[in-house]
Amino acid sequence: MNTKIKLLNLELDNPIIPASGTYGFGYEFVKFYDINILGSISLKGTTIESRYGNPLPRIAECKAGMINAVGLQNPGIDAVLNEEIPKLSEVYHKWVIANVAGSTIEDYLECAKKFDACDKIGILEINVSCPNVKHGGLAFGQDETMLYELITKLKAVTTKSLFIKLSPNVSDIVSIAKTCEKAGADGLVLINTLLGMRIDLKTRKPIIHNKMGGFSGPAIKPVALRMVFQVYQATNLPIIGCGGIENASDVIEMMLAGASAVQVGSANLVDPYACQKIINDLPILMQELGINNLSDIIGGACDE
Amino acid sequence: MLIQSKVEKIKVISNKEVAKDIYQMSFAASLHAVPGQFINIKVKDCYLRRPISIANIEEDHFEIIYKVVGEGTKILSNYQSNDILDILLPLGNGYTLVENKKVLVCGGGIGIPPLLELIKQLKKYNNEVIFLIGLNDINENIYQDYHPIICTMNKSEYFNGNVIDYLKANHLDYNYVYACGPMPMLNALQKYVTCEGQISIEERMGCGFGACVGCTCKTKHGYKRICLDGPVFEIKELDLDEY
Ligand SMILES: Cc1cc2nc3c(=O)[nH]c(=O)nc-3n(C[C@H](O)[C@H](O)[C@H](O)COP(=O)(O)OP(=O)(O)OC[C@H]3O[C@@H](n4cnc5c(N)ncnc54)[C@H](O)[C@@H]3O)c2cc1C
Ligand SMILES: Cc1cc2nc3c(=O)[nH]c(=O)nc-3n(C[C@H](O)[C@H](O)[C@H](O)COP(=O)(O)O)c2cc1C
Ligand code: FES
Numbered sequence: 001m002n003t004k005i006k007l008l009n010l011e012l013d014n015p016i017i018p019a020s021g022t023y024g025f026g027y028e029f030v031k032f033y034d035i036n037i038l039g040s041i042s043l044k045g046t047t048i049e050s051r052y053g054n055p056l057p058r059i060a061e062c063k064a065g066m067i068n069a070v071g072l073q074n075p076g077i078d079a080v081l082n083e084e085i086p087k088l089s090e091v092y093h094k095w096v097i098a099n100v101a102g103s104t105i106e107d108y109l110e111c112a113k114k115f116d117a118c119d120k121i122g123i124l125e126i127n128v129s130c131p132n133v134k135h136g137g138l139a140f141g142q143d144e145t146m147l148y149e150l151i152t153k154l155k156a157v158t159t160k161s162l163f164i165k166l167s168p169n170v171s172d173i174v175s176i177a178k179t180c181e182k183a184g185a186d187g188l189v190l191i192n193t194l195l196g197m198r199i200d201l202k203t204r205k206p207i208i209h210n211k212m213g214g215f216s217g218p219a220i221k222p223v224a225l226r227m228v229f230q231v232y233q234a235t236n237l238p239i240i241g242c243g244g245i246e247n248a249s250d251v252i253e254m255m256l257a258g259a260s261a262v263q264v265g266s267a268n269l270v271d272p273y274a275c276q277k278i279i280n281d282l283p284i285l286m287q288e289l290g291i292n293n294l295s296d297i298i299g300g301a302c303d304e
Numbered sequence: 305m306l307i308q309s310k311v312e313k314i315k316v317i318s319n320k321e322v323a324k325d326i327y328q329m330s331f332a333a334s335l336h337a338v339p340g341q342f343i344n345i346k347v348k349d350c351y352l353r354r355p356i357s358i359a360n361i362e363e364d365h366f367e368i369i370y371k372v373v374g375e376g377t378k379i380l381s382n383y384q385s386n387d388i389l390d391i392l393l394p395l396g397n398g399y400t401l402v403e404n405k406k407v408l409v410c411g412g413g414i415g416i417p418p419l420l421e422l423i424k425q426l427k428k429y430n431n432e433v434i435f436l437i438g439l440n441d442i443n444e445n446i447y448q449d450y451h452p453i454i455c456t457m458n459k460s461e462y463f464n465g466n467v468i469d470y471l472k473a474n475h476l477d478y479n480y481v482y483a484c485g486p487m488p489m490l491n492a493l494q495k496y497v498t499c500e501g502q503i504s505i506e507e508r509m510g511c512g513f514g515a516c517v518g519c520t521c522k523t524k525h526g527y528k529r530i531c532l533d534g535p536v537f538e539i540k541e542l543d544l545d546e547y
Contacts, residue, residue: 024515031308044517052520052527055546057508059518061352068510073517073527207508217351269511270352272392273311 001283002293005039007238007260008161008186010095010122012039015251015294016279019242019265020045020099020125020165021070025084030091032272037279041088042097042263043080045127046115048107050076060198060207065217065244066266067196069210072101072130072137077114085120095122099165101130101137105150109157116158124160126150129167129192131214141167141192144179151183163240165189168223177231187238189263190231191224217266218244225257232258232299246274248281252289256301309395309513316387317365319380322446325372326414327381328359331389335366338398339422340484340504340536343368344512346390350376353392355509355531357418357484369417369446395512396535399482399502403429408478408501410467410493412438412485416447418504419484423450426482434476438467438489468492481539491544501539505530522546 003014018026020042029035053073060067074080080098088096098121102108108126115121128147130137140146147164154162164180166173168191177188193214198207206212224243232239241259245251246267254262267274282294291297317330337358344353354376360367372378383389399422407426411419416437426433435452439445442456454462455470463470467489481501483493490503507530510518514532521530523541528534 022516024517028514032310052522053517056519056521059352059508059510059516061350064351066352066510068516068518070517073520266510269516270346271311272511272513272515 001286001291003282003286005260005295007123007240010161012261013037014039014279014282015255015259015261016275016282017042017097017240017261017263018268018275019263020097020127021068022265022268025080026088026096027091029268029272033276035092036094038094038275039261040094040097040122041092042099042125043084044074045072045099045101045130046074046077046080046111047072047101048077048110050074050079055209057207057209058213060213062196062198062215062217062219064219065215066269067198067208067213067215068193069208069213071210077111081114081118085118089120096120097123097125097163099125099127101127103137105146105153108150109153112154112158112160116160121160123163123187124154124158125163125165125189126154127165127192129165129169131167131169131193131195131212138167138169141176142170144176147176148179148183151180151185155184161186163187163189165192167192168220168227168243169195173227174230174234177235177237181235181237185237187240188231188235189240189242190227191220191243194220194223216243218246220244221250225254228254228259229257229302233302245278248278248285251278251282252285252291252297255294255297256299258299258302260295260298309392311390311392313388314391316383316385316389318385319383321381322369323444324441326369326444326446327372328367328369328446329380329383330365330367331391332365334364335361335394337361337366337394338401339425340399340418341394341396342418342512342535343391343393344395344509345380346392347376347379349379352510353512354380355395355506355512357504358394359417359420360424361421369414371414392512396531397533399504399536401425401429402431402480404431405480406432406434406478408434408436408476408481408497410436410481410483410485410489412467412489413440413444415485415489415504415506419482420447420450422482434478436467436470436476438485468496471496483539487544494539494542494544497539502536503539503542504535505537505542506535
């Protein structure tokens with residue numbers, strides 16, 4: 001069974017990548033298993049300055065999922081480059097994905113420039129879809145003019161592959177994906193969290209301090225599948241599918257919809273061994289389904 | 305703390321209601337953990353795990369004490385002996401044990417259980433322990449074996465008031481404090497006591513092992529994850545007015 005896949009010119013041993021924000025800077029998981037089995041790792045969203053994020057509580061539970069309003073807590077790009085990535089490099093020997101966020105175009109550019117010089121990074125994942133910050137973030141992912149400007153400017157400052165991580169909180173995902181392609185993006189990550197909320201019946205107030213937050217987990221898988229399916233047929237960009245992936249079947253399903261690789265998010269929080277289990281189960285399931293080369297099934301569910 | 309957290313399938317020995325809506329649950333496993341650490345339990349039909357403190361550690365089993373307050377704890381209360389639960393443990397830093405001190409151990413409501421293992425351990429290190437607890441409902445007093453001073457309302461045989469009222473009204477002799485309980489109690493205690501000590505706090509958690517930063521609080525020593533760097537903090541380390 002061959003689980004190898006390619007994202008542009010980058011090779012991955014398998015398509016399994018922990019999603020940004022659910023795997024810290026990777027090394028927290030070394031206590032559970034050898035993380036070198038992973039295809040790659042998407043690091044916690046990074047901004048120019050160090051951020052605390054939003055006030056507590058910033059986690060709520062829902063049926064088949066969760067809501068978070070962490071709000072891009074991170075130590076800032078300099079600490080990520082000088083402390084977190086070196087610490088991760090000691091225990092993880094493959095290239096990683098840096099997740100970039102910001103409030104202004106200048107923020108994104110400055111981050112991208114700094115990450116550009118780091119050899120450990122294979123892909124820059126541009127987060128224009130965080131629902132948990134007041135400025136920027138999602139605003140870029142919903143405004144095609146701004147998004148176009150951001151991507152063209154980013155292309156000019158980095159040689160790394162640029163994957164744009166899009167928000168599902170839009171009315172026309174295909175149009176936004178096409179804008180990314182036109183602007184010169186190298187690939188897409190679909191999807192970030194859906195905007196959601198929960199209310200505490202005893203206090204009669206939202207559970208999350210910020211009132212709303214990002215909804216993730218198995219409940220959002222159908223939305224992610226649908227968006228990957230639509231975008232795969234409308235653009236030529238490689239897609240990393242993300243949203244509700246919990247097991248090997250979910251991976252196959254996401255790849256049939258058009259994903260070249262997948263990201264596993266919330267599942268890591270509930271079961272720290274989630275990615276390990278998926279990687280172990282994948283060849284077994286491929287055999288059952290008669291799949292020899294995993295990359296052959298990409299987009300298999302789409303007509304053409 | 306060198307003890308590694310891991311997920312284990314653990315057998316329930318018993319799960320009995322010891323007061324209204326309060327359950328004591330015993331697990332068949334020899335656990336290497338320190339008082340103040342917690343476990344994160346996967347409960348059927350709930351997406352996130354439920355964090356519960358370790359209340360008692362014996363050679364071949366350990367116990368938790370929890371209150372049914374919502375869906376997850378309700379389902380947890382239905383498990384029976386021989387059922388197998390998927391548990392991530394042990395988690396958090398736990399209390400650091402002092403030696404040869406006069407210790408005030410102060411608890412409120414469902415914050416009391418982790419203090420039981422703590423008291424057991426403190427006694428091994430030659431500490432004198434005063435155990436002071438506040439209960440809204442005196443029927444929740446399942447702690448007689450630990451000889452607590454009880455503060456409650458409208459019951460003539462006990463102190464009438466909360467633990468802070470008790471401390472103000474009585475001159476207790478102590479030079480170290482440990483506490484766990486509702487935030488208003490911890491906040492008042494932090495402002496009242498002058499000696500050093502440690503408190504344990506609760507927060508809604510995504511993972512319980514440091515991956516999601518869903519539980520990060522601000523401390524005098526920078527940002528800390530309650531699940532990994534806590535739940536135990538130095539008593540003066542947190543600005544409890546923020547919560
Ligand atoms: C470190 C730690 C130790 C704890 N130790 C104990 C203990 O020994 N005994 C005990 O009875 N309780 C303890 N709690 C509180 C216990 O975790 C909650 O009462 C429980 O999670 C409620 O779950 P539920 O499904 O019944 O409630 P629901 O309100 O239905 O839960 C919904 C979500 O909110 C979370 N949640 C709700 N209340 C709390 C809370 N107070 N703290 C953290 N998360 C919460 C749940 O985990 C779940 O994700 C502890 C909490 C923490 C963080
Ligand atoms: C606690 C938490 C933190 C997250 N932080 C980030 C982040 O910093 N940057 C980002 O692009 N996405 C972030 N996400 C979104 C995930 O990467 C992922 O897109 C989303 O959770 C959907 O996947 P899932 O259903 O597998 O969780 C976060 C998600 C969670 C649950
Ligand atoms: S709950 Fe995830 S870091 Fe604390």
